[in-house]
Amino acid sequence: MAENVSQDEGKTLSHLWRNKESRAVIIQIVTLVVILIFIGLILRNISINLKAIGKDFNFDFLFIPAGYDITFQPILDYSPEDNHLWAGVIGIVNTLLVAISGIILATILGFTLGVLRLSSNWLINKMSYVFLEFTRNVPLLLHILFVHAIITHTLPIPKNAISLNDTFFLTNRAIYLPEPIFESGFWLTAVAFFAAIVFIYYFKIWAKKTQDETGQIYPVFWISVAALFGAPIIIFLVSGSPLSWGIPVLKGFNFKGGLAIRPEFIALWLALSYYTATYIAEIVRGGILAISYGQTEAASALGLRKNRVLQLILIPQTLRIIIPPLTSQYLNLTKNSSLAIAIGYMDVVATIGGISLMQTGKEVETMLIVLLTYLFFSLLISAIMNFFNRKIRFKER
Amino acid sequence: MKVFSKVILALVVSCAFVASATAGTLEDVKARGELRCVVTTGLVGFAFPDDAGQWNGFDVDFCRATAAAVLGDAKKVKFVTSTGKTRFTKLNAAEGDVLWRNTTITFSRDVNVKLTFVGVNYYDGQGFMVKKELGVKSATELDGATVCIQTGTTTELNLSDYFKQQNMKYEAVPIETNDEARSNYLSGRCDVYTTDASGLAATRAALPDPSAHVILPEIISKEPLGPAVRQGDDQWADIVRWVLNATITAEEKGVTSANADQMKSSNDQEIKRLLGVEGSQGKELGLSDDWAYNIIKQVGNYGEIFERNIGTSTKIGLARGLNGLWTKGGLQYSPPFR
Numbered sequence: 001m002a003e004n005v006s007q008d009e010g011k012t013l014s015h016l017w018r019n020k021e022s023r024a025v026i027i028q029i030v031t032l033v034v035i036l037i038f039i040g041l042i043l044r045n046i047s048i049n050l051k052a053i054g055k056d057f058n059f060d061f062l063f064i065p066a067g068y069d070i071t072f073q074p075i076l077d078y079s080p081e082d083n084h085l086w087a088g089v090i091g092i093v094n095t096l097l098v099a100i101s102g103i104i105l106a107t108i109l110g111f112t113l114g115v116l117r118l119s120s121n122w123l124i125n126k127m128s129y130v131f132l133e134f135t136r137n138v139p140l141l142l143h144i145l146f147v148h149a150i151i152t153h154t155l156p157i158p159k160n161a162i163s164l165n166d167t168f169f170l171t172n173r174a175i176y177l178p179e180p181i182f183e184s185g186f187w188l189t190a191v192a193f194f195a196a197i198v199f200i201y202y203f204k205i206w207a208k209k210t211q212d213e214t215g216q217i218y219p220v221f222w223i224s225v226a227a228l229f230g231a232p233i234i235i236f237l238v239s240g241s242p243l244s245w246g247i248p249v250l251k252g253f254n255f256k257g258g259l260a261i262r263p264e265f266i267a268l269w270l271a272l273s274y275y276t277a278t279y280i281a282e283i284v285r286g287g288i289l290a291i292s293y294g295q296t297e298a299a300s301a302l303g304l305r306k307n308r309v310l311q312l313i314l315i316p317q318t319l320r321i322i323i324p325p326l327t328s329q330y331l332n333l334t335k336n337s338s339l340a341i342a343i344g345y346m347d348v349v350a351t352i353g354g355i356s357l358m359q360t361g362k363e364v365e366t367m368l369i370v371l372l373t374y375l376f377f378s379l380l381i382s383a384i385m386n387f388f389n390r391k392i393r394f395k396e397r
Numbered sequence: 398m399k400v401f402s403k404v405i406l407a408l409v410v411s412c413a414f415v416a417s418a419t420a421g422t423l424e425d426v427k428a429r430g431e432l433r434c435v436v437t438t439g440l441v442g443f444a445f446p447d448d449a450g451q452w453n454g455f456d457v458d459f460c461r462a463t464a465a466a467v468l469g470d471a472k473k474v475k476f477v478t479s480t481g482k483t484r485f486t487k488l489n490a491a492e493g494d495v496l497w498r499n500t501t502i503t504f505s506r507d508v509n510v511k512l513t514f515v516g517v518n519y520y521d522g523q524g525f526m527v528k529k530e531l532g533v534k535s536a537t538e539l540d541g542a543t544v545c546i547q548t549g550t551t552t553e554l555n556l557s558d559y560f561k562q563q564n565m566k567y568e569a570v571p572i573e574t575n576d577e578a579r580s581n582y583l584s585g586r587c588d589v590y591t592t593d594a595s596g597l598a599a600t601r602a603a604l605p606d607p608s609a610h611v612i613l614p615e616i617i618s619k620e621p622l623g624p625a626v627r628q629g630d631d632q633w634a635d636i637v638r639w640v641l642n643a644t645i646t647a648e649e650k651g652v653t654s655a656n657a658d659q660m661k662s663s664n665d666q667e668i669k670r671l672l673g674v675e676g677s678q679g680k681e682l683g684l685s686d687d688w689a690y691n692i693i694k695q696v697g698n699y700g701e702i703f704e705r706n707i708g709t710s711t712k713i714g715l716a717r718g719l720n721g722l723w724t725k726g727g728l729q730y731s732p733p734f735r
């Protein structure tokens with residue numbers, strides 16, 4: 001009897017295995033279990049090894065003074081008496097700053113390059129091709145070091161600064177710009193600016209409705225531009241120009257006053273941007289080529305003017321194709337910004353994941369913070385891009 | 398199914414990793430037949446590879462001395478490079494067995510980072526170097542200057558304390574390695590380079606025109622530099638401690654690499670114990686009895702190591718100063734071999 005039962009069980013098991021669907025389920029369950037065991041083992045490993053060298057797992061270290069300097073803190077204030085948590089926040093802001101400004105510049109450069117690659121002018125076409133190939137085939141780290149070296153080794157020291165009109169100064173320690181100093185009353189201008197944005201939003205909706213109903217087309221773009229710049233400028237002048245400029249001046253070793261943009265930031269920003277731009281260019285080129293020329297011809301046959309064709313037919317369809325790969329380039333740029341450490345740009349890796357780690361010996365905790373930071377940024381970028389993607393998706397009517 | 402068995406195998410292997418990383422460093426080193434020594438990424442005079450890829454320097458020689466004591470052969474060392482920032486992680490992750498890397502002993506490194514420091518091989522302090530053309534004579538004239546500083550060092554922490562005390566401002570340029578610091582200092586990205594005075598002397602000696610740079614007279618901190626090991630392996634800590642002590646005692650007793658063999662028949666009992674002619678101190682450490690003899694014979698005593706790498710006859714030209722023997726007005730003092 002007993003033998004029979006087990007034979008039956010054996011049969012059903014092999015049966016399950018032979019069935020395609022149940023086999024897939026079994027494999028998935030086994031894989032999941034194996035992965036969970038693996039993660040569990042790693043955690044166990046960490047805790048045993050930490051205990052062996054007498055370390056515990058906690059985040060108390062975040063609240064002791066960091067003691068080290070951060071060169072670049074354009075937005076928030078920081079001094080060595082602040083704690084490790086704050087140093088980490090400064091690092092995160094710096095990462096965010098270079099990532100956002102990098103994404104903007106990379107997009108502009110990438111679209112430009114992508115269009116240039118399609119140019120029928122042989123020279124422009126080939127030049128952009130060579131630039132693309134050259135840039136893409138050299139590691140990003142070298143680009144960063146290269147730009148940094150150019151800035152620090154070709155620009156002069158502050159004493160011999162290259163001065164533009166005595167308001168802008170180029171040195172190897174920073175590019176100094178006049179700093180806007182807002183006086184009381186400037187808030188009116190700011191309010192005008194936001195009011196203009198709100199106006200544009202409703203104006204667009206109204207213009208679309210009018211067009212649908214009467215066929216009348218308003219120059220929405222130009223009116224928007226006029227509102228966006230016109231309103232704040234008029235209010236600004238009317239309220240007596242409540243803004244002055246802090247001009248940098250050389251005092252002792254360095255320039256005082258003004259805005260200082262450090263070579264570390266410039267190098268990282270430029271290198272990240274043009275490197276990523278070469279990938280974006282290919283995406284853009286592919287996106288444009290993917291739309292058959294017949295559509296342009298059909299649109300012109302309908303009597304649409306050239307810029308309307310671009311605006312209504314080509315750009316929406318191209319965007320639809322390029323946004324998903326573009327998202328992954330934005331993610332790459334953000335993660336690649338961790339190469340900052342090579343030139344001493346104090347991002348999240350250099351601060352909490354570098355010096356704080358080293359000063360406190362909290363490897364696991366600090367690395368966890370760094371990891372979660374990048375994870376959060378990546379998810380955020382994906383979410384924003386998915387939102388756009390959904391907005392421009394084909395709406396079947 | 399093959400994939401599965403591979404995964405299972407990987408799991409089993411990773412279980413074996415759980416074996417703790419600390420205990421039994423001595424056995425590990427002996428079994429490996431090679432000492433892994435954590436040093437700088439390159440600092441002339443202290444630890445740097447020459448054109449042939451051979452490592453040289455003050456700290457390097459102490460690595461070799463450790464290898465001579467443990468393995469009987471000063472050449473059996475693998476050098477693991479580390480920046481100021483990565484050194485403790487590398488040691489604690491057991492990428493190295495011992496750290497000889499101009500590392501300052503501090504409370505937090507000892508207590509929070511969980512290192513065990515076993516002695517001081519160089520008494521140092523933090524200084525400043527500037528270009529002569531700036532005409533700066535004292536650190537008190539540095540208000541507003543841009544300062545290059547290595548990240549993850551004590552010098553980074555002292556700097557802000559000092560400037561605050563003096564009521565001066567500065568801009569810091571944090572830098573990973575000595576090489577980067579040198580390049581930024583030369584290009585004028587910073588006016589001042591600050592680090593351990595010994596490190597400054599070594600860096601200056603390697604600049605294209607050393608005489609165009611001055612090291613300012615102020616020393617703003619205490620930097621006792623010494624070897625470190627992972628916490629929790631007392632036997633290994635003892636070995637490294639007595640490697641250092643052996644070189645100091647040897648100098649004090651006049652035992653050198655040249656006369657080590659004759660000295661074996663000296664009638665000074667401490668020399669006899671040191672060289673393993675009498676007593677069994679080597680065995681008690683878990684080493685052979687000629688461990689200290691091997692150090693002295695193959696590498697030399699403290700004075701020899703100092704003079705060969707950083708002494709007044711080298712281009713780095715450091716005087717013994719605080720690092721003289723206690724009998725000559727310095728601080729180097731070894732407990733007795735007894």
Ligand SMILES: N[C@@H](CCC(=O)N[C@@H](CS)C(=O)NCC(=O)O)C(=O)O
Nearest residue numbers: 437438481500501550551574575596
């Ligand atoms: N003694 C200080 C500073 C040690 C340090 O990093 N010194 C520098 C300059 S003297 C060095 O060795 N650099 C070599 C490298 O960059 O690898 C500490 O322990 O924090």
